[in-house]
Amino acid sequence: MSRLNMEVFYPYPPQRVWQVLTNRQALAVWLMENDFEPCLGHKFQFVHSTLPGLEGNIDCEVIELDEPRRLAFTWQDSMMCQPSIVTWTIQPVVGGTKLLLEHKGLIQKAIKLNESMQLSQPWQGKFIHESKAGIQTIIPNNRSTVFSSIPVSRYEALDSIVFSYFLNGGWNYSLHEKLPQILATLCTN
Structure with missing residues (x-):
């Protein structure tokens, strides 16, 4: 409360x-x-x-x-x-x-969800935030950097x-x- x-x-x-x-x-x-x-x-x-x-x-x-x-x-x-x-x-x-x-x-604080976890009740206005780990790739002789992300965890923000x-x-x-x-x-x- x-x-x-x-x-x-x-x-x-x-x-x-x-x-x-x-x-x-x-x-x-x-x-x-x-x-x-x-x-x-x-x-x-x-x-x-x-x-x-x-x-x-x-x-x-x-x-x-x-x-x-x-x-x-x-x-x-x-x-x-x-x-x-x-x-x-x-x-x-x-x-x-x-x-x-x-x-x-x-x-209510955010709770971590596993891929198999389902909420048992219909929450109003919920939104999901995915935590991502970034991977940096440097392309030689191109002077550019490519960032990609991999989902690490999902959180239900309440x-x-x-x-x-x-x-x-x-x-x-x-x-x-x-x-x-x-x-x-x-x-x-």
């Missing part, structure tokens, strides 16, 4: 913080493009394009909604075997709001790059850099 817990203070009232968590346009500015609706059971997607060369959808479903205190939704990108859970808790404090984030899910990105700094950047900007903008409008 992998879990990220963050706590952030914002000098704004809880209703304003709730607004940036549940408004589709605000979410698009500080997190990702989406079709979110604050409605229990609503299925929506985030369109992830934060990582260069990696674009895709994150499938979500609102599983808890207690305005303006708590919001939880599932989070599953194409490389995840099962969804993780993102939970937001808003607490009024003197001078503003404390926002708590918990993002938890299973992280970790989600997007999930790992958010657990390892993506949420921190979004909550400390981008979300405060949208909160300040909402307060001036």
